[in-house]
Amino acid sequence: RKEVEQDPGPFNVPEGATVAFNCTYSNSASQSFFWYRQDCRKEPKLLMSVYSSGNEDGRFTAQLNRASQYISLLIRDSKLSDSATYLCVVDYTGGFKTIFGAGTRLFVKA
Amino acid sequence: EAGVAQSPRYKIIEKRQSVAFWCNPISGHATLYWYQQILGQGPKLLIQFQNNGVVDDSQLPKDRFSAERLKGVDSTLKIQPAKLEDSAVYLCASSDRTVPNTGELFFGEGSRLTVL
DSSP states (O other): OOSEEEOOOOEEEETTOOEEEEEEESOTTOOEEEEEEEOTTSOOEEEEEEOTTOEEETTEEEEEETTTTEEEEEEOSOOGGGOEEEEEEEEETTTTEEEEOOOEEEEEEO | OOOOEEEOSEEEEOTTOOEEEEEEOOTTOOEEEEEEEOTTSOOEEEEEEETTEEEEOTTSOTTTEEEEOGGGSOEEEEESSOOGGGOEEEEEEEEOOSSTTOOOOEEOOOEEEEEO
């Protein structure tokens, strides 16, 4: 079983739609969680951290469920510019081991 | 502030040849990572340095890959001899994580390797 698993998609949604991605992790000792965004042929960049209480940044909401070992990312009112690959990232063993999921591809259409 | 610098951006070699990639992290960042990203997959950690010491190299194919970080700043990743399956983007990242669970990873633009 992979340490971090994501639905690869692709998710094809129209502008203005709401879309949600899930990510599961296998190691219960995992301590920190993040979503990174990667545009085509570009490097990954931090989108947001994920906290136990859930957190929101504009149209983006991230949530963590430790009991079920999954994290989620919700994008509301999708924009064309949201088209990218969204990478789920998990830190464990004291925060110095960072594991990336394979990513979920999102295409937002006009 | 200057970002993570990598070179070369692109490299095409034949199998069994060797190649080296260079990375200069953000100034002051103690932690440096090399990731391999094969098309359609997420980045896979090859090696992680804390200053000039290796923290994790469990997924580095040591029979053909080597990496060093002299003086705790620049780093070089070498592949010798290359195989077809080494075709990928090699991403270098750095962070100022001296405290666990804090700090984002900053990536360079990557070095795209094609092995023919």
